[in-house]
Amino acid sequence: MPVNQAHKADLLLLVVTLLAAISWMFSREAVLAMPPLLFMSLRFLLAASLLAMVAHRQLRRLSGQQLVRCVRVGAVFGIAMSCWVMGLAMAEHVGEGAFLTSLGVVLVPVIARLIFAEPVPGSTWLALPVAAAGLALLSLEQGLHLEAGQLFFVAAATIFALYFNLNTRAANTISTTDRSGNAIEHPRIPALALTTVVLAVVGVLTGGLSAIFEPWGEAAANATFELAIWVILSATVGTALRFLVQTYAQSLSLHSHGVVIMVLEPMWTALMAAAWFGEQMTLMQLAGCALIFLSLLVNRWRAVRSLLKQALSRVSTHH
Template sequence: MTQAVSVKADLVLVLVTLLAAAGWIFSKEALAGLAPLMFIFIRFVSAGVVVGAVGWKDVQAMSQAEWIRALRSGACFGMAIAFWIMGLKYGQHMGVGAFLTCLGVVMVPLVILLFGDRPPSTTWVSLPLAAAGLGCLSLDGTFVFGFGELCYLAAACLFALTFVLTSRAAASIPAIALTSVQLTVVGLVALPLSLAFETWQLPGVLDIWLWVLASTLIATCLRFFLQTWAQGKTSSSSAALIMMLEPVWTACLAAFWFGEQMTLMQMLGCGLIFTALLASRWRSVIRVAGKLVPATARSW
């Protein structure tokens, strides 16, 4: 893999973080008329069918081993999304929820232990910083760790596992085939949960369906195809570093769209969590910065 391809993948991931942040807004608006897990079923199965139709030849060409890897990552992804959408439905603050969810990036090195690898030493610096950030959030008199926040944290743990599984699978499976299988499995995981715990009632308001359409085509089909492709073209640590931008964009969009405001304690907590994210990928910070600085500038 050439450096040019790696840089291109990193730039695509920056675009992915913007699409992901927009997806928070699309989903929040759609939840005004749809039950959370029902929305996930409709959104992800529809997206999986669309992507699968475009890349049908690649899906057909998948081997049994590739199907197993894709289904495994998709099932984990489905559980993560189920917890995330419940957090989005019942959480108190979208910006804070985005930072809690993206703690999964800090947890990636710990998940690597499950695969017999040794996490970098920066992990033991980032985890205390993240814990301090969570402490600041919970100590704020206006912030309570309720059901929504616990769902965000559960989602973060599962997203960390999904990230590692996807990066490993994307190295050998065509991005469009892997994306199609993953998205479809996410929807199928949400279906029995929705049937068991929710009452199905389709909204009759056009605006809700427009938000569902935006969530499906922009924040799901386009976003996850680009993310899967880019993860297969760059290192897991570099990809995880760039994905740290998502909570920043999400907090900014939430402030603009919903008029959300953070207290000073919440801002401090989010700042500590973001510092933990950077610390967990410090070597990648240096490496990515080196890619973006022109060679002539470095020679000075």
């Protein structure tokens, strides 16, 4: 039986969530042994170089205006990734960090409302208090305060929400109005070229921050073959391959259930962290993560409902 495009896209996005989750493990191993911002710079510059080999035709066709838009998206993503990696370096629980970072998904429509005046779906207003309750349970663990690592993850989630909005607008043709009231059309930027430039900008930005704030001499002295392996795996499997598969999957079908599938990433990450690093969570931490996961499902309720309807109709036709 041939697999239709939407199902193929769903399957590939499931692979993307697993690649994203294992990337947390590679990154955690690396930041335990080297300065976090330097690691991000090496990871993203290497990944961008690999993608550039595939995207060189698209890159050559970019206009000056499109390049500026790519750089803008990359700068926001770079700040978000800097916060994320600082959180990862300080975090006691990688799994908890994954759930905190996933709050960005719930915040995407809120940021779209604040900056681009887009309407907010009703499901988001239901998801926000659930997410806040989950965040409260995670912070109550230490007597009503967030640790530095947790704060970095929450900051990253908020900036990721802005990045998602900017990235979506860059990848699609949009119209804006200038001061004279004239409509200006901004053509879409091909996904592969956009991703390559964005990753390169993240690499340059985190490299600049690392040069200012981190000791490179010590990092060079402590470099090992094992550390090089973690950096290479993060760049190839966790970044270049992940974005290539994700871009291809999103190009296959508009009717994929990818929005639901992508919420599995924090769950895979928590399970892998438990197996890889022997992490254990308290009941309160588990409850907080469960509430955040529930908020992701509530936020994507329309897609969840459509997925359930399809599954039930398949079951009824088989019987």
